[in-house]
Amino acid sequence: MIKFSLKSALAGVAVAALMASSAMAEKRVLKYNADFDPIPLAAFEALIADFEAANPDVDVQLTNFDHEGYKTAIRNFLTADSPDLANWYAGNRMAPFVNSGQFMDVSDVWEANNLKEELASSLDGMTMDGKQWGIPYTYYQWGVYYNKEVYAKVGVSEPKNWDEFVSNCEKFSAAGIDCLTTGTKALWPGAGIFDYINLRTNGYQFHMDLANGKVPWTDDKVKATFANWAKIVPYITKNHAAIDWQDANALLAQGKAANFVIGNFAVGELKKAGMTNDTLGFLQFPEITAGVPRAEEAPTDTIHIPAGAKNVDDAKKFLAFVASADVQTKLNAALGQLPTNSKSTAADDPFIQAGFKTVSTAQGVAQFFDRDAPAEMAKIGMEGFQQFMVQPEKVDEILERLEKARQRIYK
Amino acid sequence: MAHTADDMMARPAGKSWWRTNQRRLAPWLFLAPGVFMFMLYVIYPIISSIWLSFYDWDGLGAKTWLGLDNYRELFADDNFYTSLWNNVIWLVFFMLAVPAGLFMAIFLNQTVTGIRIYKSLFFFPFVISQVVVGLIFSWFYAPNFGLLYKLIEWATGTGIAFLAEPQYVTYALVAAGLWPQIAYCMILYLTGLNNVSPDQVEAARLDGAKGWKMLWFVILPQLRPATFIAIVVTVIGALRSFDIVSIMTDGGPFGSSRVLSFYMYEQALSEYGYRMGYGAAIAVILFAIMMVFITGFIWKMVRDESGV
Numbered sequence: 001m002i003k004f005s006l007k008s009a010l011a012g013v014a015v016a017a018l019m020a021s022s023a024m025a026e027k028r029v030l031k032y033n034a035d036f037d038p039i040p041l042a043a044f045e046a047l048i049a050d051f052e053a054a055n056p057d058v059d060v061q062l063t064n065f066d067h068e069g070y071k072t073a074i075r076n077f078l079t080a081d082s083p084d085l086a087n088w089y090a091g092n093r094m095a096p097f098v099n100s101g102q103f104m105d106v107s108d109v110w111e112a113n114n115l116k117e118e119l120a121s122s123l124d125g126m127t128m129d130g131k132q133w134g135i136p137y138t139y140y141q142w143g144v145y146y147n148k149e150v151y152a153k154v155g156v157s158e159p160k161n162w163d164e165f166v167s168n169c170e171k172f173s174a175a176g177i178d179c180l181t182t183g184t185k186a187l188w189p190g191a192g193i194f195d196y197i198n199l200r201t202n203g204y205q206f207h208m209d210l211a212n213g214k215v216p217w218t219d220d221k222v223k224a225t226f227a228n229w230a231k232i233v234p235y236i237t238k239n240h241a242a243i244d245w246q247d248a249n250a251l252l253a254q255g256k257a258a259n260f261v262i263g264n265f266a267v268g269e270l271k272k273a274g275m276t277n278d279t280l281g282f283l284q285f286p287e288i289t290a291g292v293p294r295a296e297e298a299p300t301d302t303i304h305i306p307a308g309a310k311n312v313d314d315a316k317k318f319l320a321f322v323a324s325a326d327v328q329t330k331l332n333a334a335l336g337q338l339p340t341n342s343k344s345t346a347a348d349d350p351f352i353q354a355g356f357k358t359v360s361t362a363q364g365v366a367q368f369f370d371r372d373a374p375a376e377m378a379k380i381g382m383e384g385f386q387q388f389m390v391q392p393e394k395v396d397e398i399l400e401r402l403e404k405a406r407q408r409i410y411k
Numbered sequence: 412m413a414h415t416a417d418d419m420m421a422r423p424a425g426k427s428w429w430r431t432n433q434r435r436l437a438p439w440l441f442l443a444p445g446v447f448m449f450m451l452y453v454i455y456p457i458i459s460s461i462w463l464s465f466y467d468w469d470g471l472g473a474k475t476w477l478g479l480d481n482y483r484e485l486f487a488d489d490n491f492y493t494s495l496w497n498n499v500i501w502l503v504f505f506m507l508a509v510p511a512g513l514f515m516a517i518f519l520n521q522t523v524t525g526i527r528i529y530k531s532l533f534f535f536p537f538v539i540s541q542v543v544v545g546l547i548f549s550w551f552y553a554p555n556f557g558l559l560y561k562l563i564e565w566a567t568g569t570g571i572a573f574l575a576e577p578q579y580v581t582y583a584l585v586a587a588g589l590w591p592q593i594a595y596c597m598i599l600y601l602t603g604l605n606n607v608s609p610d611q612v613e614a615a616r617l618d619g620a621k622g623w624k625m626l627w628f629v630i631l632p633q634l635r636p637a638t639f640i641a642i643v644v645t646v647i648g649a650l651r652s653f654d655i656v657s658i659m660t661d662g663g664p665f666g667s668s669r670v671l672s673f674y675m676y677e678q679a680l681s682e683y684g685y686r687m688g689y690g691a692a693i694a695v696i697l698f699a700i701m702m703v704f705i706t707g708f709i710w711k712m713v714r715d716e717s718g719v
């Protein structure tokens with residue numbers, strides 16, 4: 001992976017150098033390091049062009065990294081050769097950089113642009129020590145994506161609650177179809193399943209307390225979550241530990257699997273694999289414990305100013321630009337995701353509209369297990385989730401291990 | 412360059428300090444650039460890793476002194492023992508590359524038209540990058556469409572996804588690693604076979620030696636230098652088996668295919684790894700294991716050179 005990231009980084013540098021040499025000498029340079037996949041990259045190139053048109057004296061130099069490689073590269077460039085802007089994620093995921101003083105406090109940008117009101121839904125995720133450390137530009141819902149044709153073939157309807165979901169699974173299994181698919185080679189897709197079952201079993205507050213290390217993993221409520229999970233483990237795609245989420249996409253598109261718990265970013269890929277608005281459906285994750293207020297999973301992507309930034313004024317101008325309602329409307333239409341600004345409008349697409357409705361009416365919004373929990377706990381936890389889906393009989397051993405890790409990590 | 416009178420007085424008859432010590436100093440001067448590099452890029456990192464292993468450090472903020480806590484935790488860490496055990500599996504089964512390479516070399520050590528082409532084809536796996544080897548083998552093992560998976564499915568009715576099975580995964584990785592390593596050992600033995608003296612083979616033949624006896628008592632003793640090198644590179648290759656693990660499984664499923672080098676990377680540098688101190692402690696243990704082998708090899712080399 002490192003190889004790829006280096007290559008794309010070099011390509012990015014080359015492009016940036018070309019752009020710089022053609023730009024006029026008196027322009028102020030704004031260096032921006034990012035980790036965009038092809039579709040978001042195109043969307044951001046358009047956004048940067050708009051920003052440069054509005055600020056003709058600023059030259060934004062975008063260096064795009066490979067998505068996975070970026071996660072380790074950021075630690076090097078923040079300390080060694082800091083850009084003026086850098087992409088990252090909300091929640092506990094930014095804690096190492098905030099605590100070590102690598103990110104700049106941008107509370108003044110929030111104050112000056114009335115963002116505490118306009119970006120209210122993301123305020124929590126961007127706040128640490130009472131200050132804001134970046135700007136959210138997009139988020140996307142997670143949920144159950146399902147193959148309508150398979151549902152019709154087996155003759156089941158959308159499940160209203162967990163019992164219906166489980167009994168549907170038995171029918172899919174009888175027809176030789178995986179009820180739920182996932183690909184946990186990269187671990188994180190499995191955490192989506194855990195998050196939802198825990199949110200639906202125990203509610204938002206308990207889930208966040210667990211992610212923040214305030215409740216033991218051996219708590220009865222956690223065991224209840226795993227007991228609910230165990231009901232569907234036999235119906236999850238075998239060998240999920242050896243495949244990626246892209247492979248699971250293929251299983252859903254080919255009708256070999258009925259449901260897939262994944263984020264909305266998969267829709268583009270699923271459509272490329274031949275699914276359409278008529279065959280692909282979106283479900284809110286079904287209710288488990290009756291009466292638990294519905295909370296959703298909606299990870300937020302963010303932009304930050306590194307502490308070592310040289311052009312802070314223009315960087316703040318850029319953040320304010322990205323945060324504004326119209327810019328977010330246009331950007332997220334191109335991204336196929338939800339704008340974080342409440343005054344923006346979501347694009348006219350059934351999945352985005354469904355997601356917008358789902359998230360905006362939720363009682364709580366979780367970021368995702370690997371962003372809500374500290375990095376170490378996230379890694380150990382996600383390994384435990386993967387193991388549980390392979391060896392459900394070892395649940396006690398897994399929970400003991402997570403509890404041991406919790407006592408060490410949250411000191 | 413004319414010398415001044417003072418100079419002549421201080422160092423009579425050209426017997427300068429440099430002149431008298433020249434013979435003793437010259438070797439050190441020639442060694443100096445190498446020694447400097449070795450200190451900077453080998454010795455210094457080793458010492459600073461050991462030093463770091465006594466700290467708790469996330470790589471960004473301030474360091475906190477822990478003393479031996481990292482090691483205490485390490486010795487109570489199941490993942491560490493899994494990785495250590497996998498290292499043992501790698502060491503033992505990677506050794507298959509040596510006999511396999513030998514037999515392939517003997518097989519290819521003949522004069523047939525186009526033998527050079529066959530030799531280079533057999534050597535090919537060593538030329539391509541480990542990353543590519545890893546990718547090829549992950550497709551080979553892949554569930555649903557992989558060749559091996561399909562073959563097993565055809566033969567037994569249910570396919571086995573080796574990379575998803577905690578009890579098989581490390582063996583599957585070693586098999587992938589063996590492919591290029593066998594080619595490497597083969598090349599070492601092929602060059603060794605060139606130096607086998609035809610007289611001795613002839614003499615042995617006259618005495619009635621053939622087949623296994625010929626190989627064991629006549630050929631193999633002459634191949635001893637090649638065997639030594641083959642074992643050295645295979646041991647080191649097994650201990651630093653990082654790329655295959657990283658590409659094919661990322662240490663998974665749930666950490667069952669980790670080796671020490673990968674666990675170190677994961678703890679210190681990977682996406683979720685912010686524990687430089689703990690990673691350094693793993694590195695120190697791995698270094699200690701390697702030192703056992705390296706000392707053994709060096710001891711043997713010194714003994715051979717002094718002709719005992």
